[in-house]
Amino acid sequence: MNIRFLGHAAFQITINGKKLIIDPFISANPNASNIKVDTLEADYILITHGHGDHIADVETIAKRTGAKIISNYEIVEWFGKKDLEGYPLNHGGKIKLDFGTIKYVNAVHTSSFPDGSYAGQPGGFVIWDESECLYFAGDTALTMDMKLIPMTCPKLTTAILPIGDNFTMGYEDAIIASDFIECEKIIPCHFDTMDIISVDKEVVKTAFNEKGKDIYFLEIGESIETN
Ligand code: NI
Ligand code: MN
16 A cells, blocks of 8 residues: 555555545645645545535545545435545445445544535545555544454554644644554654644654554645555
8 A cells, every 4th residue: 555645634555456536635834835636546536524624625626537426325426416426435434446445433523615505524544455444534533432443443553643733632642542453553644734733754753653552643735655
């Protein structure tokens, strides 16, 4: 599995030859000006919830690439009205597709579209094939529900967790989350996009390392091979 950071909470995952874009917020993110949205490849676009900082570039990428949307029922319906196709899930449900299996799991956050309409409940994704299993938490607080993930999914090999605080859990809670999900390899997101969610990377790294966890800060545009 290859995981490429596109800034904020946006990632491109390459798994079994398929490209999955998660929560694209790129053209409106001044920090991600090195990412060219109109050249990004995508077979699927995964959306955790309806907030603008997670869906800004969904429509343009999907229209250009024909990528299918994977999200909760309400979000897939909303994009369906824009003639985009997708796979609606709801919490606890999973689907097997040509790249592997994907499950929509609980997150504690809010969710509405930029126009104020209802976007269902927010979630995260667990994505796996025969060899790897990735948890993408989405915007969430630390929640006891995270303990369900190792009970119901294959052993996690990597997790992408928000650490920026204020709108999501901060790094201290993300360390506890990494215990709940029984995962040692963490990639952080949802930090430094604006002052209110800025972090001191050295402080965060030290705190994770003291708990025996590896945390990988990716530069925007950088990718990591996780196998
Ligand atoms: Ni949000
Ligand atoms: Mn957000």
